[in-house]
Amino acid sequence: MKMDVNRLSWLIAGEAGYGIMTAGQNFAKAMVLGGLNIFTHVEYPSLIRGGHNAFAVRVEEDEVRCPIQMYNLIVALNKETIDRHKNFLTHGGGIIFDPDKITLNDGEVRADVRIYKVPTTQIIKETTDAIPVMNNSVTLGASMAVLNYDFELLAESIKGTYSKKKKANNMIDINIEVAKKGYDYIKNNYPNDFNVKLEKRTKKKKMMIIGNQAIALGAIKAGCKFLSAYPMTPATSVMNYFVSKEEEAGVVMKQADDEIAAINMALGASYAGVRAMTSTSGGGLALMAETASLVGMSEIPLVIVNVQRPGPATGLPTRTGQADLKFVMNIGHGDFPRIVITPGDVQECFYETFNAFNLADKYQLPVFVVSDKCLAVSIRSIPEFDTKYMKIDRGCLLTDEEANNLYDYKRFLITDSGVSPRAIPGQNAIFRSSSDEHNEHGEIHEEQDNRVSMEDKRFRKLDTALKDIPLPKLYGPENADMTIVGWGSTKGVVLEAMEYLKKDGITANFLHFTYMFPFHADWVSEFLSKCKMVVDVEGNKTAQLAGVIREFTGFKIEKKVLKYNGRTFFPSEVYDDLKRAYHG
């Protein structure tokens, strides 16, 4: 029998409200404490209790870039879990469940599936002070035993989790006690022959971080002092993380009346000289549209984060998708310059958010950072960020001394770069700013020549910025049988699918649009014209990136791999579809 070491896909699932998220995080943490790498994947409906919640952890010896569809071991907290996920069990995979809660009839699961019946309810009953929600700790212990992993790492993980919850001191001991009972139950009643084993490694410990934390941390590192936002799934953890660091980082999070207030408060703070940001999801961004246009008109640096979820309307609030690209690229009435960044993984969420603040200040315009639910909530284990070379650049922001020496200050001075020296209130450089078309002084001015000069000036900033915007990132060889284009969170999954293709003898490269706009039209046009075959991979119905590429280059992409069922891409699906595209 084939035995895998340190290559696992584990799932815990059941009805919402049973601590599934905490259990999943504890499992993931136990892996990372043992020097292994993880990528978690969460599926849950938009409600607080009830409904099917699933928390998957993929474990590898090296860094993990995406979730996979198949599971080696499933912890089923209810029968529905088995019904829903049994077809995604690998050959010889296992299911852990409580026989007092779930009855499996003959033939309900494949013959190769290993069944681990653990009397969790009974164990909880027999343990003093244990409560039913600790069921999942029993199953975590049982999982450690099946996988032959060091129990102490789970104990350490549980300790870490509950020590943060102030009221629950004896919770730690009881959780560990019941977990150990689950562990012992497996060791005493089942042979130690599961086809996946986990072994501790002595690698440097990694951070466990989600995309939304990385965005908030990137903002804090960039000197963003003010975030105003209105709660909206899946963006809320950006504001949650930011507010949790208020006192330590010296920042302010202001929950706003609504998204319109959120962006206007952030705008006000930035106008007054503070680096500011707002974060939301598609529907909230729609409310911000008018002010986004104002930000462009009054040339205010502002970072706007859109953590996408599938629309239209309320759509699938807790699921994932990439259907806001064209919306963000065109948001707001009238023509105004903007920058659009579409990070592909947790690292890029951090580094590119940091850079978003520099770009906003340098070009005095709205900078959109577009993420999605998959990126936002998936925990990934990565080394600490390298902040050594990160430099804050505030562009043409005047110092108090420079402002003191101004004569006839023009806030909207027409320049070759399009960027004008920027003063802030409190400085000796009084100016007015109007949402109406204005002259260089900021005074309302409707003459046609002035209008043209000002539109041209604002748009020159994009020409200047383009030189500062990285080219799309090319992964894989320069020349390949197939070129894949994508943006945002599909990065990890495409890179993995490319490895599968390689085994089939198909060489592929991948052009990831980490920075979407301003668009490197000439470069992209030339690059794509030399490709043998181009396939677009993205999470929406209408192939929005393919549309953007065609808009700017005229290049038409015929082959598309699109997914819009509200769920994340898995590498196996992408691989299958790419192969079909290749042969088709």
Place this chain on the structure above:
Amino acid sequence: MVEMKDLSTGTYVPDWCPGCGNFLILNALKKAVVQLKLNPKDVVVVSGIGCSSKLPQWINVFGYHGVHGRGLPVGTGIKLANKKLHVIVIGGDGDVFGEGMNHFIHALRKNINITLLVHDNQIYGLTKGQTSPTSMTGDRSTSSPRGNAFDPINPIALAVAQKTPYIARTFAGDLKHMTNIFADAISFKGFSFVNIFQSCVTWNKHNTNQWFKERVYDLQAEGYKADNIEKAFKKALEGYEKIPIGVFYKEERPLFEDEHPILKKTPLVKQKLEIDIKRFMEELV
């Protein structure tokens, strides 16, 4: 020392209709700034959209003219970024009580030290004479040819309901009263709301300057003390036969920005940008 001429924008002058109350409001605001000896570079006037919202264009302090209804959140952001600035938000009845009503209600309950001045002429001016949230019942307008079917919003009563720290009403036909109220509101430590009744010479043929003059009376001249919320409510409910002007309610309370652990220190804009995030990364390990 700031003088009236320092606040002038020279040849760049207002484009309001001749006889518009906005001229007097602008004048009163300048006088209040002079009276309070504010340094123009530390004053920011923020507005939304409408005739009144053009005001920041014509006073030589920092001015931010945004989009319709959103002056309050912009002003809030400015104040939180730099609490040393004097932030004055300007809007009309359409801007503040129509498009921006959500922000108005929320501003009333947050004690952030900014001043809101509402030019309330009970009509939409810039869009040429439509019914506004404060138009009187039955009044005809270009959008209500059969007369306004609804009762007007009572902004003073809304503010009283939220126990807003400073609530006042003044009248654009009384420059002295207006100047004193503006100065009092701006120097008040807390959120201050001033509703200004004014005529619209072009579009509102009902609530004219003369109409107001016949009705307004000064609360403080009558010996009214602005220290009781129930009395304030009673005054707020007085109809249009006799219109009280003056301070309805005034109560100093701790400011949001003085209580907040970060804001109470140095203004945000002066705080250090570079932050070592090492400990935040270690926390995640």
